[in-house]
Amino acid sequence: AQKVTQAQTEISVVEKEDVTLDCVYETRDTTYYLFWYKQPPSGELVFLIRRNSFDEQNEISGRYSWNFQKSTSSFNFTITASQVVDSAVYFCAIQGGSEKLVFGKGTKLTVNP
């Protein structure tokens, strides 16, 4: 069975601060895919990034960056210079051979002006 742990339930920062959202996963699959989704108050889950288990390269997209480390089974997400619009619930998820997407419990990020 696969499992995703997002230990941070809620995080509150002031605008322009950097913030890192932690994600630790468990799987017995050798091939698996990791995802981050953003859910603003409107409800839609917005896809942010996908990583496969064979690609440990870190990725940067604008103010967003992701650090994938298989040695610690972690896939952390950093927002640089946070903005109020970044306020949302962020979900880390894993998908392996079972094809079912397994979500973590989510981290609620509040960015205050």
Added chain:
Amino acid sequence: DTEVTQTPKHLVMGMTNKKSLKCEQHMGHRAMYWYKQKAKKPPELMFVYSYEKLSINESVPSRFSPECPNSSLLNLHLHALQPEDSALYLCASSPGQTYSNQPQHFGDGTRLSIL
């Protein structure tokens, strides 16, 4: 705007009513999903349709009945729901169930309240 469209956005119904939730996508995706999400919880998978056939039913009560009329449409028929069924219902699609590296695209959801 999302590429997965769900209607209605809000629905209030009594426990004896029959209603349907609708989901539509025009991305050519062959897998479609229904999720249920309670407040402050992650989405929970309910059903998966792959190539218009039901492939996964996560032991969902029979008062929820999915239907996939064609590859672009997914319905969820509701009957005799309970107050605990009040939740956000999310529809998603992906290129194909076997393509597990492809992200699922989600709609805005239907906020359902059972009186």
